[in-house]
Amino acid sequence: MKTITIALSLFGALISTAADADVQLQDNSKLIGKWQVTAEALALDRERKPLQVTWEFQKDGTLITTGEDARSGIGEMTIPIKYSIENGVIKKQITPGREKYEDCSVVELDGKDMTLKCKFLYLFMTHK
Template identity: 80%
Template sequence: MKTITIFLSLFAAFATSTASADVKLQDNSKLLGKWQVTHEALALDREKKPLQVTWEFQKDGTLVTTGEDARSGIGEMTIPIKYSVADGVIKKQITPGREKYEDCAVVEMDDKNVVLKCKFLYLFMTRK
């Protein structure tokens, strides 16, 4: 009985890990257009913090980020950064003007929604 319980526990853990397997992108075609970044979280099962940010993936490899930083009082800002799709993931510039990139893997994706796993955060986005 103990063996069966261990086997079932291992199977459940394996099934859970494969259910959240990354989606490998071939190119940027599924990303093109505007996405509303609705939430961010430290993990898929952690609290989601609401966001008011828009990402627009353009054909030329530019990711235009539009959002408002309520803490600074500056108002809405639009920041273009570079991105590409390579090795199945999104490689996006961390800071404009600097050639340092972070990888964001697509965890889940359908026609209207996408979940990205970046270095420190999960981002939840809806197509606009």
């Protein structure tokens, strides 16, 4: 019985480690192009808030963010920010013109779907 309990514990630890493993990016080749950010959530298992935002990763290290802030009434805005791939994660500028960056790791990259984990949010995206 003790052997079964130990085996189940090791199996559970292996599964949870695999589930938390991030995709390590070598370069930006898997990101290039337009991605529709469909939702955001505080955790993978939490409620997803729908979004209407597009991210376009360009080869030159520019990330073009296009979206609409319904609260401000400004309409659609396009904001270019810098990004790079370092140590397997995306480092993206938090605010244009400021050299402060946040890390976003790729939690899942499956065909045309990608899930990013940034500092406070998970972002769910589909390649256009």
